[in-house]
Each structure stands twice: as C-alpha cells, then as structure tokens.
Amino acid sequence: QVQMVQSGAEVKKPGASVKVSCKASGYTFTDYYMHWVRQAPGLGLEWMGWINPNSGGTNYAQKFQGRVTMTRDTSISTAYMELSGLRSDDTAVYYCARGRDVTNTSPFGTWGQGTLVTVSA
Amino acid sequence: EIVLTQSPATLSLSPGERATLSCRASQSIRSYLAWYQQKPGQAPRLLIYDSSNRATGIPARFSGSGSGTDFTLTLSSLEPEDVAVYYCQQRTNWPLTFGGGTKVEIK
Numbered sequence: 001q002v003q004m005v006q007s008g009a010e011v012k013k014p015g016a017s018v019k020v021s022c023k024a025s026g027y028t029f030t031d032y033y034m035h036w037v038r039q040a041p042g043l044g045l046e047w048m049g050w051i052n053p054n055s056g057g058t059n060y061a062q063k064f065q066g067r068v069t070m071t072r073d074t075s076i077s078t079a080y081m082e083l084s085g086l087r088s089d090d091t092a093v094y095y096c097a098r099g100r101d102v103t104n105t106s107p108f109g110t111w112g113q114g115t116l117v118t119v120s121a
Numbered sequence: 122e123i124v125l126t127q128s129p130a131t132l133s134l135s136p137g138e139r140a141t142l143s144c145r146a147s148q149s150i151r152s153y154l155a156w157y158q159q160k161p162g163q164a165p166r167l168l169i170y171d172s173s174n175r176a177t178g179i180p181a182r183f184s185g186s187g188s189g190t191d192f193t194l195t196l197s198s199l200e201p202e203d204v205a206v207y208y209c210q211q212r213t214n215w216p217l218t219f220g221g222g223t224k225v226e227i228k
Binding site for chain 1: 153155157164165166167170171176177208210212215216217218219220221222
C-alpha cells in the first residue's frame with residue numbers, strides 16, 4: 001500500500017537547521033509531487049511547498065522562501081525538507097503529503113505520520 | 122493569497138444528528154475545494170475533493186457541495202468516531218491554503 005514514513009522527533013536550538021526525511025513506498029516515487037505541510041501546536045495546517053521528485057524542481061510558499069530547501073534521493077525513494085534559521089514559532093509537526101493524482105495541485109490523499117520539531121533554547 | 126474562513130469554530134451535536142460545516146473563500150475557487158478530517162494525534166485524512174467527490178473508502182454519510190466561494194461539508198448522521206477537526210483546502214491558486222478548522226464534538 002502507498003505510505004510515507006518520516007524521521008523521528010527533533011529538538012533544536014534557535015538559529016539551527018533541521019532536516020526531516022520522508023521515505024515513500026508502494027508506488028513509483030518519481031510519478032507524484034511531494035508536498036510539505038506543517039501544524040503548530042493546537043493550530044491549523046500550513047502548506048510549505050512541493051518538490052517534483054522526477055526533476056527535482058521545487059515551489060515554495062513565499063513565507064518560507066530563503067529558509068526552506070526541499071530535496072530528494074530517488075535511489076531510496078526519499079524526500080527531504082530542511083528548514084534553517086529556526087525560531088520558536090517553527091515548533092510544529094511537519095508532514096509530508098502526496099497528491100491523489102500526478103498533478104502538483106492534487107489534494108493530499110496520503111500523509112506521512114508527522115515529525116515533531118521543537119525549537120527551544 | 123486565498124483566505125478560507127470556516128464556521129462554526131466548534132459544533133456540538135448528539136449522535137445521529139446532522140452536522141453542517143461551512144467554508145467560505147475570499148475569491149472564487151471554482152470547485153477546487155477539499156475537506157480533511159483530523160483526529161487527535163493523527164495526520165489529516167482526505168474526505169472530499171473537488172467539492173463533492175468522496176475519496177476512496179469514505180463513508181456515504183460524508184458529502185460535500187458548493188462552488189465559487191461557498192462550500193458545505195455535511196455529515197448526515199453523526200457517529201462517535203466522527204469527533205475530529207475538519208479542514209477545508211483550496212487548490213486554485215498558490216500558495217495552497219487551508220481554513221482554520223471546525224471542531225466537531227459529541228454532546
């Protein structure tokens with residue numbers, strides 16, 4: 001079955017960077033865009049951007065431009081999201097999510113389990 | 122950026138009652154609206170896409186409607202396992218945006 005398994009929880013100091021991984025299985029990794037969505041504690045969902053695993057092309061939300069980098073390793077069907085210059089308000093659960101079809105605007109039919117990133121001095 | 126406003130913030134109903142959740146867009150998004158259900162400690166789950174299409178495995182008691190700027194998610198007969206927060210999301214313009222959520226509780 002289609003699934004994505006994310007890396008474990010992280011605790012980082014302000015100003016540091018974090019890199020979260022998302023390993024996909026059950027489908028052809030390069031066929032579907034991979035998106036990243038985050039959720040601060042007790043708050044709503046916020047889209048961060050996507051990566052095209054086939055070409056490596058990316059599209060980031062303006063809010064995260066300059067701080068986020070999305071990459072992939074097709075040999076191990078894994079997508080990565082790196083966020084730099086961490087602040088306390090970056091504390092959130094970070095999800096990878098795959099569209100239900102191959103377009104880059106497809107609704108998110110499959111989600112990873114989430115990775116909690118805590119930013120604290 | 123398209124803003125999605127969900128109402129009410131919280132809905133408290135008895136089992137078997139009908140739940141009606143609203144999502145209003147700041148500009149027309151045609152029918153490109155999805156609904157997600159998120160239970161505590163879990164990732165969101167896609168319920169409805171393109172306003173009215175149920176995702177795979179979603180029970181028929183969930184239905185969606187609307188176009189343009191006004192959308193509705195209806196749960197025809199509330200069950201205890203429907204306790205969750207429900208989010209709408211548009212895919213018409215970048216950035217993709219979500220509504221603030223409606224929490225559904227059982228009385």
